[in-house]
Amino acid sequence: VEVDNGICPSTYTDVFTVHVDENTVGGNVTGTTSICEGESSDLTLTGHLGDVIKWQSSINNGATWVDIDNTTITYTSTALTQTTLFRVVV
Numbered sequence: 001v002e003v004d005n006g007i008c009p010s011t012y013t014d015v016f017t018v019h020v021d022e023n024t025v026g027g028n029v030t031g032t033t034s035i036c037e038g039e040s041s042d043l044t045l046t047g048h049l050g051d052v053i054k055w056q057s058s059i060n061n062g063a064t065w066v067d068i069d070n071t072t073i074t075y076t077s078t079a080l081t082q083t084t085l086f087r088v089v090v
């Protein structure tokens with residue numbers, strides 16, 4: 001960056017580098033889609049681009065989502081007692 005006040009000679013600041021990351025791609029979640037009450041499900045995110053921020057679950061068909069503290073590409077649910085949707089934020 002050139003710094004110039006219009007009176008004194010101009011000077012330059014140190015070099016500053018800006019890194020631009022690629023756009024994220026959500027990918028696909030795979031795993032067991034039908035289980036018995038009380039069982040868990042192993043879910044895996046594939047085909048994504050970017051870091052996993054968190055997993056989320058919903059028991060009301062996606063009207064509200066609850067954050068799951070997990071930043072890996074795999075998630076094993078707790079024992080489920082009702083139909084539950086899952087998604088991943090990347």
